[in-house]
Amino acid sequence: MSAAPAPKKDPAAVEAEVREKIHLEILKRTGAYHANDHVLLPSGQHTSEYIEKTLVTTEPSFTEGLGAVIAKHFAPWPVDIVLSTGPGALILSHCVARAHPSRPVVVYGTKGLSGGKRRVTLPVEFHRLLRPGTKVLLVEDLVSTGSTLNLLIELVDQLGAQIVGVGCLWRRTSVDLGGRPVFSLVSRDFPTYNPAECPLCRKGVPLNEEFVRRRTHRKPSAVQEPHSS
Numbered sequence: 001m002s003a004a005p006a007p008k009k010d011p012a013a014v015e016a017e018v019r020e021k022i023h024l025e026i027l028k029r030t031g032a033y034h035a036n037d038h039v040l041l042p043s044g045q046h047t048s049e050y051i052e053k054t055l056v057t058t059e060p061s062f063t064e065g066l067g068a069v070i071a072k073h074f075a076p077w078p079v080d081i082v083l084s085t086g087p088g089a090l091i092l093s094h095c096v097a098r099a100h101p102s103r104p105v106v107v108y109g110t111k112g113l114s115g116g117k118r119r120v121t122l123p124v125e126f127h128r129l130l131r132p133g134t135k136v137l138l139v140e141d142l143v144s145t146g147s148t149l150n151l152l153i154e155l156v157d158q159l160g161a162q163i164v165g166v167g168c169l170w171r172r173t174s175v176d177l178g179g180r181p182v183f184s185l186v187s188r189d190f191p192t193y194n195p196a197e198c199p200l201c202r203k204g205v206p207l208n209e210e211f212v213r214r215r216t217h218r219k220p221s222a223v224q225e226p227h228s229s
């Protein structure tokens with residue numbers, strides 16, 4: 001039997017593709033990433049892939065491994081601070097900072113809403129760490145709209161610190177981050193469809209409404225201190 005002809009693809013592109021497949025497989029193992037499905041989104045649109053953000057950083061050894069890949073990418077640049085928001089991104093940013101040769105410190109902003117608008121607040125204790133000229137690596141778990149990251153970028157700019165780059169696990173390719181150097185383990189944009197034009201509906205694939213139903217039918221578990229009488 002003759003050998004198959006060698007692929008003409010650029011080896012770097014092939015390597016990136018293989019790496020992305022491995023990272024997707026890891027995210028699948030955490031239970032966060034669902035592929036080859038037919039999912040109803042909260043917007044009413046349909047899609048074939050879905051990622052549950054809260055589950056992405058639940059496996060410490062996976063998070064550490066993925067964080068180390070991000071750290072390795074940014075290893076040639078000195079970093080003073082790794083800055084993130086939100087619980088998932090913060091877990092990841094710890095892993096990135098731990099593996100970066102500069103031994104940066106980890107700082108986080110807290111997310112909130114003000115008058116219906118998203119807002120990121122930097123606790124005052126961190127202000128002395130973020131000064132003019134401080135080299136900052138921004139870390140995010142999933143970048144889907146880029147709105148949180150853009151607020152972080154604005155915050156760093158406001159303090160006169162310097163952004164080294166942005167590292168994340170997953171980035172929707174359509175997101176614009178003002179030309180900042182972004183390194184993402186997975187860069188993917190899954191198409192979403194109007195139900196009327198959905199090819200999966202046309203094929204008769206059953207619609208998975210679980211993720212939407214979960215939001216409306218199930219309440220998160222919560223406990224509370226009793227009211228004092």
Ligand SMILES: [Zn+2]
Pocket residue numbers: 038046047193195198199200201202207
């Ligand atoms: Zn559909």
